[in-house]
Structures are given as structure tokens and as C-alpha cells.
Amino acid sequence: MEAEIHALFRRHEDNFNRGLHGEAAPEDAGALFTPEFIAAGPQGVATGRNDASLVEAMRAGYDHYRATGAQAMTLRDVAVTPIDDRHATAKVSWRARYRRKDGSQTDIDFEVTYFVRLTDEGPRIFGWVSGDEEALLRERGLA
Template sequence: MKQEKSTIESRIKAFFTAYEKRYADALAGSIDVEATAAAFAEEFIEANPFGVHAGRNDEELRKVIPKGMEFYREIGTKSMEVGNLSITTLDPLHYLAKVHWRATYRQKDKDDLLIEFDVIYFLQDIGQKLKIFAYITGDERGVMKEHGLID
């Protein structure tokens, strides 16, 4: 089932707009755990400079989501916005989305801090539902340490 390029690009943009909004809502204290979990496939892969990790979309994920958002609030995260989005069609059901995130952090006794970074997401489109089945990140904790957000 091949989709027109503009249709799938619109759907992927809407997917990340909703992802960004859920992040903003969570930073404001309203975490939609189910909608956040629904963005992921039943099983998914994370790759970062420290290795590759497999995850399941299960109750454990639903327990981790609020803890993760609490961590971001505690370190002063004010916003997480999509700065740019590029989409590559891999085949009629699979897409690569490179998201350039712009994160703003509140710093004690300093101006707000902007950190920009890219995350590469692999999406699958089954039954007109986009799901993240893999993503690649950089050394997020290292950047946070470098800027004094965490020890």
C-alpha cells in the first residue's frame, strides 16, 4: 500500500507535532502515558554511544515514562521543540525521520540554556498507524554534564 509522498510526510509531521505537544504537557505536569507509549511499536530498539538496547511496549515502559519526565523537569527542562524534520522513505511501510530538537533549560542564576541535538527515528506504518520501532541518539548525559545540568 504505497502512499503519496506528501500524505505520509504530513502524517509524520503530525506525529512529531503530537509528540512535541505531549512532551510540553508532561513538562507542565500532565503526562499522557498511554499516548506516549502508543507512539512506540510493541518492541523497539534504542542505539546510543553506549550500546544498543531492546525495549518492550509493556507495563514497565509505562512505569518509566513518568520517571523520565520527572527527571527532565528536575534538571530544569522548560521546552523541547522540533526545530527541523527531514523524512526519508525506506520502503512503502518504513520511514526514517531525522528530528532536530531544540531543548531549553532553566539554569540557576543564569540565562536559559538552549541545547540542540538530532535524533534519528525509524517509523513503521501499519494500518495507518505510525510507530517508532527504533531510534538513535547521541550522548545526552554527556552533553547535560558538560553544561552543568547534571553531575
Template sequence: MDETVRKLFERYESFFERSLAGDFDKEEPGKLYASEFIEASPAGVMAGKNDETFLQAMVQVYRTYRDIGTQSIRIRGLRLSPIDDLHCVAHVSWTATYVRDDLPETAIDFDVHYLVQILDGDAKVFGWVSGDETALLKQHGVL
């Protein structure tokens, strides 16, 4: 399980980096995310589908990240909590770096907890739990 999930997040990190650079691959979310997913954050709980609406939302999110100066995002740590043979929680520690003319280079650490399912040797995210991204960005002067 460990190696399969680690490879998933290596692909996830790479996809994020390419998308920040404006190279959004519409095929990749189908490889990273399950057909349906849940999200929980201080904004509430949302259920969604990995469909065209989700793809368009992702394109907009990456555009917004670029607009606020997101330069890169890197995995700083990954710890797994197995649930059973097919499921785990992947606790991912990220570092995002922001660069703008009006802001010194700023690195922000944060964690996201992903629900992962492995079927036929293929790991996909089917949910995630995150903190208050807006508050964190405001705290560091990015917003």
C-alpha cells in the first residue's frame, strides 16, 4: 500500500506543479481522483463528481493560485494511516511558495488529509479534509 500511495502523491505533486505553470492536463484528474469524492473544510462539507464541472473548477483554482503568486508546491512529508487493505488516510504535509512584486518570497506549510482507495493496484483520492486556506493565506499576507 505504501509504495502505491506514495506514487499517487508524486503524480499529484507533479500535476499541481505543471498546472501552476499553466499546463493543465485534463486527463490527469481522472487518474488522481475517484469518480466521486467528498471534501471537508471550515467552509463545510461538499460531495462532487470527477466530471467536466470539476475540471473547470480546477482550471479556475490554478488560475487563482497563479494570480496570488503561487510559485511552487512541494510535499514535505507523507504519513499513512491504513484503514483496511484497500483504504487509508494519507496525511500530506505541503509547502507552498508565493512570489510577487509586492510580497517577499513566502513559504507556507500546511497539511491536508486525503482519503485514498486502492483498486486493482491503482490508488485514487476519494476525499480530503483541509484547514482554512483563506485564513492561512491572510495570516501570511498573501491575501
């Protein structure tokens, strides 16, 4: 289970970085998610579907990250905690590299807790809980 989940997040990292550079189709990243999912953060809790709306949200997300100066997203660690034989949480530590408008670079470390389901096609993300990303960007002068 753990190796499969680590591989899932390596694919997520790769898709994200390709998206930042305009090289990935968001449809590729959609293969990482279950048909329905939940997301929770400072704004509240939302549900979504892995359909055209997810693809559009990912395109908009990549545009937003590029506008804030995002250059790369690096997977630092994945801590997997099994829930049962089909589900786990994965606390993922990320490092985002940004270039400020003055040309200087800054790295922001953050964590997201994901909920993962093991399917016949492999592990898929069915939810996540994230912190206040916009506050981190404001603190670093990026938003």
C-alpha cells in the first residue's frame, strides 16, 4: 500500500510541474482522483466531481500559480497511515519554489493531508485538507 501511494504522489508532483510549465493536460492529473472527492481548508468544505469541472479548475489553478511566480513543486515526504485495507491518509510535505517580481526566489514548505482509496486501477485521491495557502503567499509577498 505504502509504495503505491508514494508512486501516486510522485505522479502528482510530475503532473503539477508539467502543468506549471504549460506542458501537461489537466486530464492527466484527473487520473489521480476518484470520481467524487472532498476538499477542506480555511474557506470551508467542498465536494467535487472528476469531470470537465475538475479539468477547468486545474487549468485555472495552474494559471494562478504561474501568476504568483510558482516555478516548481517538490515532494519532500509522504507519511502514509492506513485506515483499513482500502483506505489511508497521506500527510504530504511539499516545497513550492517561487520567483518574486524582483527576480529573487523563495521556497515555501507546507503540508496537505490527503485521503486515498486503493482501487482496482491503483490508489486514487478522494479528498484533502489544506492550510491557508493564500496567507502563506501574502506573508512572502507573492499575493
